[in-house]
Amino acid sequence: GTWVYTFGDGKAEGTGAMRNLLGGKGANLAEMSNLGLPVPPGFTLTTELCNWFYANGRRYPDDLAAEIDAALAQVAALTGRTFADAKAPLLVSVRSGARASMPGMMDTVLNLGLNDETVVALAQSSGDERFAWDSYRRFIQMYSDVVLGVEHHHFEDILEDFKERKGYVLDTDLEAADWRGLVSAYKAKVGEILSKPFPQDPREQLWGAIGAVFSSWMNARAITYRRLNSIPEAWGTAVTVQAMVFGNMGETSATGVAFTRNPSTGENALYGEFLVNAQGEDVVAGIRTPQNITEAARLAAGSDKPSMEKVMPAVFADFVRTTQRLETHYRDMQDIEFTVERGKLWMLQTRSGKRTAKAALKIAVEMAAVGVISRDEAVARIEPSSLDQLLHPTIDPKAKRDIFATGLPASPGAARGEIVFTSEEAEKLRSAGRKVVLVRVETSPEDITGMHAAEGVLTTRGGMTSHAAVVARGMGKPCVSGAGSIRVDYHAKTVTSNGVVLKQGDVITLDGSTGEVLRGSVPMLEPELSGDFATLMEWADGARRMKVRTNAETPLDARTARKYGAEGIGLCRTEHMFFDAERIISVREMILSDDEAGRRAALAKLLPMQRRDFAELFTIMSGLPVTIRLLDPPLHEFLPSTEAEMADVAKAMGTSVDKLKRRAAELHEFNPMLGFRGVRIAIAYPEIAEMQARAVFEGAVEAGRVTGKPVTAEIMVPLVMTLAELDLTKARIVAMAEAVAKETGVTVPYQVGTMIELPRAALLAGEIAKTAEFFSFGTNDLTQTTLGISRDDAASFLGPYTVKNILAADPFVTLDQEGVGQLVEMAAERGRATRPTLKLGICGEHGGDPASIAFCEKVGLDYVSCSPYRVPIARLAAAQAAL
Ligand code: PEP
Ligand code: MG
Numbered sequence: 001g002t003w004v005y006t007f008g009d010g011k012a013e014g015t016g017a018m019r020n021l022l023g024g025k026g027a028n029l030a031e032m033s034n035l036g037l038p039v040p041p042g043f044t045l046t047t048e049l050c051n052w053f054y055a056n057g058r059r060y061p062d063d064l065a066a067e068i069d070a071a072l073a074q075v076a077a078l079t080g081r082t083f084a085d086a087k088a089p090l091l092v093s094v095r096s097g098a099r100a101s102m103p104g105m106m107d108t109v110l111n112l113g114l115n116d117e118t119v120v121a122l123a124q125s126s127g128d129e130r131f132a133w134d135s136y137r138r139f140i141q142m143y144s145d146v147v148l149g150v151e152h153h154h155f156e157d158i159l160e161d162f163k164e165r166k167g168y169v170l171d172t173d174l175e176a177a178d179w180r181g182l183v184s185a186y187k188a189k190v191g192e193i194l195s196k197p198f199p200q201d202p203r204e205q206l207w208g209a210i211g212a213v214f215s216s217w218m219n220a221r222a223i224t225y226r227r228l229n230s231i232p233e234a235w236g237t238a239v240t241v242q243a244m245v246f247g248n249m250g251e252t253s254a255t256g257v258a259f260t261r262n263p264s265t266g267e268n269a270l271y272g273e274f275l276v277n278a279q280g281e282d283v284v285a286g287i288r289t290p291q292n293i294t295e296a297a298r299l300a301a302g303s304d305k306p307s308m309e310k311v312m313p314a315v316f317a318d319f320v321r322t323t324q325r326l327e328t329h330y331r332d333m334q335d336i337e338f339t340v341e342r343g344k345l346w347m348l349q350t351r352s353g354k355r356t357a358k359a360a361l362k363i364a365v366e367m368a369a370v371g372v373i374s375r376d377e378a379v380a381r382i383e384p385s386s387l388d389q390l391l392h393p394t395i396d397p398k399a400k401r402d403i404f405a406t407g408l409p410a411s412p413g414a415a416r417g418e419i420v421f422t423s424e425e426a427e428k429l430r431s432a433g434r435k436v437v438l439v440r441v442e443t444s445p446e447d448i449t450g451m452h453a454a455e456g457v458l459t460t461r462g463g464m465t466s467h468a469a470v471v472a473r474g475m476g477k478p479c480v481s482g483a484g485s486i487r488v489d490y491h492a493k494t495v496t497s498n499g500v501v502l503k504q505g506d507v508i509t510l511d512g513s514t515g516e517v518l519r520g521s522v523p524m525l526e527p528e529l530s531g532d533f534a535t536l537m538e539w540a541d542g543a544r545r546m547k548v549r550t551n552a553e554t555p556l557d558a559r560t561a562r563k564y565g566a567e568g569i570g571l572c573r574t575e576h577m578f579f580d581a582e583r584i585i586s587v588r589e590m591i592l593s594d595d596e597a598g599r600r601a602a603l604a605k606l607l608p609m610q611r612r613d614f615a616e617l618f619t620i621m622s623g624l625p626v627t628i629r630l631l632d633p634p635l636h637e638f639l640p641s642t643e644a645e646m647a648d649v650a651k652a653m654g655t656s657v658d659k660l661k662r663r664a665a666e667l668h669e670f671n672p673m674l675g676f677r678g679v680r681i682a683i684a685y686p687e688i689a690e691m692q693a694r695a696v697f698e699g700a701v702e703a704g705r706v707t708g709k710p711v712t713a714e715i716m717v718p719l720v721m722t723l724a725e726l727d728l729t730k731a732r733i734v735a736m737a738e739a740v741a742k743e744t745g746v747t748v749p750y751q752v753g754t755m756i757e758l759p760r761a762a763l764l765a766g767e768i769a770k771t772a773e774f775f776s777f778g779t780n781d782l783t784q785t786t787l788g789i790s791r792d793d794a795a796s797f798l799g800p801y802t803v804k805n806i807l808a809a810d811p812f813v814t815l816d817q818e819g820v821g822q823l824v825e826m827a828a829e830r831g832r833a834t835r836p837t838l839k840l841g842i843c844g845e846h847g848g849d850p851a852s853i854a855f856c857e858k859v860g861l862d863y864v865s866c867s868p869y870r871v872p873i874a875r876l877a878a879a880q881a882a883l
Pocket of ligand 2: 718757778780
């Protein structure tokens with residue numbers, strides 16, 4: 001068909017490769033049908049139809065109705081059931097399914113096709129009157145909520161009133177006649193609210209549901225989820241209509257969710273949960289705590305509820321075979337939804353399972369080890385930014401654990417923060433720079449922003465596949481779910497467990513790897529970087545061309561970066577070394593000096609400290625290249641700004657507040673980022689550059705003696721716009737190199753290069769390369785100066801820019817390839833045309849951003865440089881870019 005693709009009975013019009021058109025769910029149902037697996041027949045309405053729907057004022061094309069009729073006829077032929085038939089009625093589910101999985105963000109309708117007549121037929125054919133009326137009332141409630149806009153609580157109120165009147169406690173206390181009565185009450189309620197009856201015609205129901213599911217593509221939570229996950233709106237969602245199978249037809253029926261490997265640890269063992277006599281959404285919603293699928297998992301969890309392996313061994317065996325077949329076919333860990341209807345297994349969904357970074361590494365490494373995938377594929381499969389999760393701390397095993405409660409280890413890593421109970425509160429505190437843990441009875445898609453703002457998430461209900469668990473794992477946030485001993489009181493803003501009461505603002509620590517919830521702020525440990533991580537990184541290193549360096553100025557940062565695999569320092573921002581209590585005094589003395597002699601006297605005090613700094617960095621980097629940048633920021637940044645500070649500083653320096661103020665006023669600039677900074681300081685006060693160059697060379701001599709390895713010193717001049725600036729500065733550096741060589745008898749190999757941070761420097765790169773031996777693209781400043789957007793103040797208006805799709809991403813996070821990228825590419829070309837050996841790197845924040853790193857590979861840079869914690873991400877991203 002044009003808009004409709006059918007599947008079922010061992011064949012399908014679509015295939016697994018058609019996920020752009022059929023969505024993930026539709027494509028995989030087609031694929032499973034083609035594989036001959038037991039899939040209830042149905043059909044998928046394409047994402048193109050979704051786009052047509054939105055492009056045409058939420059209407060449908062003229063030929064759609066005939067296609068749907070034909071597809072329904074095919075489902076009828078395969079199931080022996082027909083829409084609205086009084087004897088054998090066809091019931092269907094209507095589900096969303098986008099190209100990328102968006103768990104729980106869009107709408108679903110189940111049991112569609114029930115009405116006053118077909119419910120009787122369902123009772124007869126199932127031999128279970130209670131089940132039939134229960135299904136009908138579920139349908140009325142779901143359909144009314146999703147399609148007609150009548151909210152759940154209307155129905156819940158009716159049900160609660162009824163139970164109270166009858167003295168019932170549980171839903172299972174209700175009998176067939178009770179549900180029949182409730183169906184009448186539900187319909188009456190809908191009639192009362194909408195002034196028209198609940199639709200009885202299954203076709204009308206179907207069109208309503210299709211429209212609602214397409215419309216849910218544009219609901220607020222779907223829009224938020226797309227923004228957080230960079231999913232384009234233009235993809236649209238598909239809608240799958242599928243014959244219903246029932247997991248709630250008694251004790252031989254069940255429904256469940258399984259992963260072919262453990263999604264938390266990656267362990268190669270079937271892992272999942274199921275509920276006997278339940279319908280699909282019950283497992284995901286986390287309302288009943290489910291049972292394990294395998295005996296092994298049940299034992300490991302210490303659960304006293306029997307496993308599927310025990311209660312339905314034959315179906316279990318069939319299920320195990322099917323899951324193995326799916327994993328082999330897709331060559332990846334699968335996340336599977338299934339239903340057992342009276343002892344018969346039905347597969348409802350399969351997809352690549354979401355997993356933690358730890359599990360992703362283990363699965364990729366193990367699959368490559370047995371040859372299911374290649375090493376390159378293993379490298380390509382790991383999302384570079386997900387490595388962040390592994391670089392997160394864990395709880396120090398030696399720390400004292402004051403256990404408040406225990407739940408399921410739903411998403412690993414440790415998190416600590418103040419307790420908050422709502423998304424709004426989480427966001428509010430987060431934007432005030434505070435760390436919070438979101439505590440909820442259970443989470444729903446509305447909580448997505450709060451989960452994003454929180455360090456970690458704690459829920460009292462729900463299993464490992466509950467909403468909270470799935471979403472937290474995707475975000476890489478620690479999560480403990482299903483902590484049953486906890487009682488949350490949203491009203492009083494307290495959380496109680498075993499008699500201990502904590503309130504909003506109290507600090508707790510979550511251990512997402514064990515499921516423990518600890519009181520207070522517990523010490524944490526840096527992560528272990530061995531095992532699968534080390535193996536995969538080694539494969540990545542073998543695949544990449546570009547080098548990865550780090551931006552570092554402290555010994556701690558330099559050591560951390562080396563531990564993470566940095567191959568040198570790409571940027572040492574020397575100004576950061578000037579802020580310590582002892583040095584800042586000499587720095588200020590230099591700034592306040594009236595003449596060169598005064599400045600030189602102050603610089604002489606700084607020299608030994610800088611020499612020690614550089615010697616230490618060179619020693620740590622032990623022969624790897626180290627790029628040291630001359631002083632860059634506007635000098636006023638080193639002067640005090642408040643009255644009180646001014647008074648203190650004036651006293652400490654033996655000068656007057658007046659003089660300090662006068663100097664600060666002289667240095668004040670309206671546009672400091674375009675002001676007296678960078679190479680301009682070296683031009684005005686060359687003695688500063690000379691002191692720094694001397695410190696570099698003397699430090700290099702010292703480090704060379706310690707390590708026995710020659711130091712490769714690269715001195716970098718910031719904010720250059722003309723060759724003349726660089727020439728003047730380089731001359732001072734060269735003179736200093738010669739002086740130190742003469743004094744020490746040691747010649748230090750070195751290079752002098754420049755940052756490319758101004759459009760003019762990019763344009764004149766061919767000229768500048770006459771002197772520069774390397775370029776390092778300072779894309780923070782280059783973005784600022786090319787876009788004319790201040791890097792420090794942009795947040796206030798960049799938000800709406802990305803929301804309105806004016807800019808695809810924050811240009812200070814992901815390089816603006818279209819604009820700034822042109823300058824980078826051009827400068828690289830022009831520079832190399834002048835000097836073929838010119839070394840090219842990047843040291844702006846973009847050097848740690850995977851998309852920007854791919855661009856750097858494309859234009860042929862030699863290295864990227866990023867903050868220490870991003871080094872592994874950059875190594876992997878650089879490898880993927882090269883594959
Ligand atoms: C840059 O501008 O990209 C850069 C690395 O320098 P800084 O961030 O120190 O200005
Ligand atoms: Mg800069």
